[in-house]
Amino acid sequence: MAHLSRDTLRETVVDCILAVAPEADVDSLPPGRPWREALEIDSFDFLNILVDLEKRLGVSVPESDYHELATLDGLIDYLERRLTA
């Protein structure tokens, strides 16, 4: 899956967020702003998003890496790195 483009990766992430929080206005999220707070994603929602991402991308995120997922770009960077590693 290393060939996934960044755009495709972003689409997958947004898809997973919308499955949990269909009302989320991901496009108007200011870059660099913590996405969970802005989109009102609680801990339970967050775990469900990670489960969905793991299903789709095969990347399982250990808790010790959660701090890298604070911004949407951070999350996408992280997935990209894990997929190409």
Add this chain to the structure above:
Amino acid sequence: MEILRKSRREARETVLDDYPSACAGFSWDEARTWLDGLPGEGGLNIAHEAVDRHATGEAGERTAIRWLGKAGARREIRYRELAELSARFANVLGELGVARGAGVFLLAGRIPELYLAVLGALKHGAVVTPLFSAFGPEPIATRMNLGEGRVLVTTTSLYRRKVAAIRDRLESLEHVLVVRDDDQALPEGTRELGPLLDAASPEYAIPATDPEQPALLHFTSGTTGTPKGALHVHQAVVAHHATARFALDLRAGDVFWCTADPGWVTGTSYGIIAPLSLGATLVVDEAEFDAERWYRILEEEAVSVWYTAPTAVRMMMKGGSERARSRAYPSLRFIASVGEPLNPQAVHWGVEAFGLPIHDNWWQTETGGIMIANFACMDIRPGAMGKPLPGIEAAVLRHLPDGGVARVDHHDEEGELALRVGWPSMFRTYLHEEARYRRCFVDGWYLTGDLARRDPEGYFWFVGRADDMIKSAGHLIGPFEVESALMEHPAVAEVGVIGKPDPVIGEIVKAFVALKPGHAPDEALRRELLGFARQRLGPAVAPKEIEIQASLPRTRSGKIMRRLLKARELGLPEGDTSTLETSR
């Protein structure tokens, strides 16, 4: 599961060192002497006990609140400073002409202003309601109107997201004071709190306060109808103080971390009032749950007493104990948990991860403080709620045909958990719903709505709720509030909401929906309904799952049968369906 034995040495070093003698020697009158009271014959005010009495001399230089910001900021607020800041807020209320007894609501994350506003409003004699910031506009509007909120303290971003659109429905609201958390222009109809505080005097003499004067209004959900506003009075602080000593082993000088948000009763009684009343240092973390961050806080802030919740413990358990064990917690002395029954595995996991068992305790919004607990000095029977606190009489009751109650006849027999009335933090009414309040009491007992049993050794065990209430992540959610929000969607004909068991958060809110003719039960509509509910209710209350069905089971009188929906969801026998409406 195996009993966790406490050694005599462990027991000797705790505040409550011998349970039977502590109970025998205790009286609430004695507990009142542990507090100062207002100078002269001024009565009793929570904010005086929590802040002002610790604010002078050397004691005033101790840290009251150690605030940890989401992005790494830190702020230490000393008792002296907290007394001044809360005095400034009380003066702001005075200058705005806010009367004593008026409703002051707070809607904010765990920011320092939330704490100084709660304490300042208590000084002023206002009735304080912190709301959970993950509530959506509907729960906010319902509660602010029920509680006749005249003042709202919030942030600019929360105001824009959740309040601006419902502002004209908030009938009693006069003043909105905002903390700026973005760089946009101040929303219309709001005033910035910071400059008002700066301009106000840092001195405020708390007016005489009757111990029975209303202080806090906490909302709790009902199975039917609107949420209930449980009203607490200033002398609740007698119970906050005493129960924190007994059930949390909390003392002056402790570094105490209560992970609950003040939007729920735990986060106010034990996340603000109790630890301050003891002169402890309160750790406040602005960020949401993050296991790694929590381990770091426990270690680096040298937390000595930690009060958390089963959902958080189970989330940490998912990650394994290795991460917890990679740090050291030499200062940590006691761990407690509340919100829902702590499973035996979690009690033991505490030992594995932190070297300390986790002590479950039980109480409700209505009780204002901890009522039943596993004490530091007492053997733990994992899975049990523990034993009643000194000063608290608890019993398992059965209901009699004549409307009365009696104690169950045998050990381990299930019945409704009840408390003998008369402790200081007992709620004094459901605001504007005296009849609903009175229905909670029979023959001098407060009926909790929880089913329990008591074992031969006197430990109480939680069995379940006597009603349809949902316990999600430790918070009580009323199905009716969720159903009402979904009913507003034009495609929805009927809704039934249940708690679906979940291994991590206890129960998740699940909604079953039947559609009006002309709407297709497809994925697009399901998602639309999910988003619709989240926007109105916020993630803390909105359903996490929605299932569309052709029709929902109703009783002959037309009530949707939540219990049957739940039985079907769980694959359980459906029981007596004789009152069920025949299928359409």
